[in-house]
Amino acid sequence: MKVLITGMDGYLGWTLSMYLTERGHEVIGIDNFSRRKNVAEVGSWSATPIKPMKERLKAFKDVFGKEPIFYEGDLTHYDFTRLIVENHKPDTIIHLGEQPCAPYSMIDVYHCNFTMMNNILGTNNLLFAIHHYSPKTHLLKLGTMGEYGTPNIDIPEGFFEIEYHGRKDRLPFPRQPGSWYHQTKVHDSHNILFACKIWDLRSTDIMQGVVHGIKTPQMTDERLLTRFDFDEMWGTALNRFCAQAVIGHDLTPYGKGEQTRGYLALRDSMQCLTLATENPPDEGEYRVFNQYDECYSVNELAEHVVKAANDFGAEVKIWNVPNPRVEAEEHYYNPANENLKKLGFKPTHTLDQELEITLSELMKYKDRISAKKDRILPTVFWRK
Secondary structure, eight states, rough: EEEEEEETTSHHHHHHHHHHHTTOOOOEEEEOHHHHHHHTTTTOOOOSSOHHHHHHHHHHHHHHHSSSSSOOOOTHHHHHHHHHHHHOOSSSEEOOOOOOOOOTSSSSSSHHHHHHHIIHHHHHHHHHHHHHHOOTEEEEEOOOGGGGGSSSSSSSSEEEEEEEETTTEEEEEEOOOHHHHHHHHHHHHHHHHHHHHOOOOEEEEEOEEEEEEETTTOOOOOOGGGOOOOOTTTHHHHHHHHHHHHHOOOBOOOOSSSSEEEEHHHHHHHHHHHHHHHHHTTTOEEEEEEEOEEEEHHHHHHHHHHHHHHTOOOOOOOOBBBOOSOSOOSSOOOOOEEEEEHOOOOOOOOOOHHHHHHHHGGGGGHHHHHHTTGGSSOOTTOOO
């Protein structure tokens, strides 16, 4: 298949480009390198040293015998987006090219508006380009489980059956986003559903849980490493805990630490995205996959990291800090995740197995983490 990956320079996009190439797919990539710029803006960097794209592509060719076609460009510019879609007519577009950080979107009005413009316009430009120039293309859009919030009922995969005043219907499950970033993801979902309805496009909306991990089997050369963010904005709780453990920093769950979410190893995220790519929906179909393996509270994650760190001879403690976010800290959480299993998804690593790999690899970059340790504790507050 011919696959276009937007956001190819990112944590998931770069890893996926290697995974799909190894499976024999033709990969085309787009990125505007905003992730690098935005992380630098807040005074941080990736724990893993990330090479410039030119060097990354050379390493890619050295290892895999070929390299992706790559374009530097911005999806919010419709003419650029249209030309790529029209010229290549990919079988699938895996859309990862969005600003993915909740705290970054909450800094102020400017960061909120940047997130809104970048994410919503980029997705809409892809929808219009597909409609006019490549209508058979499957749009595989990365959403987030955070769209659902934490309702006090089970969470289905996108849709649910409801009876109200004696009448029944199948409707999109209500969204309860928790940040301006999550709001953009909800907008995306509504826009994609509408485009599939009026233009008979085909799309898979991936409601992804939190992805963790640092390495996949394809990263046999240090130049091929993906990024690993650990600061308060760009680092997810679990990756942040791992970085804290490596430098002997207390692990810092927010608030009561009972916030529960779905988690997935990086290598298993690659498997899920590939299954969705290789098994496209029908024309006019909008489908939703909840993509995660297991659910944990933030406190449970911290306890798993403490145990894994102890196995490496590191002693760390858990220190719950005031929660900068506005969120339910104790709640019911039971999302479905059957659709990917029906396509053959089988997790390959448990949380503890992946933590062992992550901590071992992070030890190599201890100095890079220590150099930015002042960027770990929260400074962005939702009520500011």
